[in-house]
Amino acid sequence: MNVIRTITFKLQLPGGGPPALLDTMRAYTTAFSTSAQWGFENHTWNKVENHKATYKAVREAVPDLPSSLVQGARDCACEALKAVKCKTVPERKPLAAMRYNQRVITVNLIHGIATIASVKGRIKAAFPISEYHRQYLSWTVTSSTLSCDRKKRVFYLHISMEHPDVKPVKEIRVLGIDRGIVNVAVCSNNTFFNSKHVKNTRAKYAHLRKELQSKGTRAAKRKLRKIARRERRFVTDANHCISKQIVSSDYTVFALEDLSKIRVQKRRSRSFNRKLNSWTFYELEQFLRYKAEALGKQVLLVDARYTSQKCSACGHTYKGNREGSSFRCRKCGFQLHADLNAARNIAQAGTSCLSRLPVNQPHVACL
Ligand SMILES: [Zn+2]
Known part of the structure; x- marks a missing residue:
């Protein structure tokens, strides 16, 4: 390759x-x-x-x-x-x-x-x-x-x-990754990336932005653009660190939700969050791809529907299974952090998708 x-x-x-x-x-x-x-x-x-x-x-x-x-x-x-x-x-x-x-x-x-x-x-x-x-x-x-x-x-x-010769990794070990607002990324192997640092800095910028927006002067607008650029660099840096850590693990296939579906799901969130998240999610995906490719590993996109409502233990899918950050299955009683449950569902979807495909076909989408 x-x-x-x-x-x-x-x-x-x-x-x-x-x-x-x-x-x-x-x-x-x-x-x-x-x-x-x-x-x-x-x-x-x-x-x-x-x-x-x-x-x-x-x-x-x-x-x-x-x-x-x-x-x-x-x-x-x-x-x-x-x-x-x-x-x-x-x-x-x-x-x-x-x-x-x-x-x-x-x-x-x-x-x-x-x-x-x-x-x-x-x-x-x-x-x-x-x-x-x-x-x-x-x-x-x-x-x-x-x-x-x-x-x-x-x-x-x-x-x-x-x-010239990055050897594709033959062994398949799927890691499911759930991207979110509170937790930047949650992996099916119980790793959480919710860096307080990221959250605090984002909150700081949100506060600054609000103040400047209410002023509305030209100088304030200029400052706003400057802050936006700085925040962007900050999040990019965080995405680099997270993707590097994920890719260098023992896993060889990284399953993610299809981004276009996530956007629809998160429609209710505040307009700024929507804007910020659409590109931060996408950026994390790009970085993962890029870094995985260099190691002969691959990124897989899976159907995003029901990953947060489905029980990763018994498969029961019900909207009421999830309440905020906690997940409790109404059928089998299984309990887990909601994002972790989603990450496990993503990993399962990735594994079943791979079993249907020729081995090691890079960058496939399973939808
Ligand atoms: Zn269940």
Whole structure:
């Protein structure tokens, strides 16, 4: 199984670096436009024909653009022409992100140095490798893309990497995970992630938000946006920690409720909770997938209906079985924390779903 990741690094450039890269992007766009125009007029996305017809003109128009980049721009133009079947002329913003193939960029992950071809020769850029990113040192770089944020005057390098042989885990051990508001995640192996820290911080933000909203001034609105971003980062961080802990357990299949159904279920909650939860739930799912994949494990989506009403011991499904955070089966008397009962139901649904499917089919949905 091939695992592919794209990681973004902020580049540290020498003095003349930024203007040279901006000029390179502009020249690249000129090359792109020439190829796109010719392809449109002649109704073809054939790269060889395009090359024969446009190469000379492009070289004359942007003599400093390295020839590999001229070819890269032509290939991009041809792909864009193919995508629109030559019905329109593909356009490119002058400073749009630019793909670099391995001939025009050298990426040294170990030292955090990239040598990037430009209209002013090769530019040496540095990008600090964090402790976290060291896990990627053994991966193979497949392609790189350069982008810039003009407002912030920052350049980013997006490096795509491939890990060729992540072995899918053959053994199947299903863990059910129930996501919620009070408990961020509850697992069928009796693990609760209800970090008080998360709750307190969320409450703090909710309070701040209320105060600012009642003010309604422009400054207050600006502050609100800032708080929203900060809160988002905070929850993202929590989701990272939780998903990492879950994925590194002995379990190999992680069963979750199908998200679209959860949204309907939680309709009664306050509008903000709804907004917050829809993306936090989804984010946790994304992180779990991403981290599980790298370990050859998998995430499974199961039908969300009745997971909170069904008894995980006898299967009796009744709305009145659940009262707040406690679950008591009206039929067999089984008692458990409601979220844990749900997590066990999710695990059971995941197991029965897997028995119906070919082994280790990744990312399947059981609905
Ligand atoms: Zn029961």
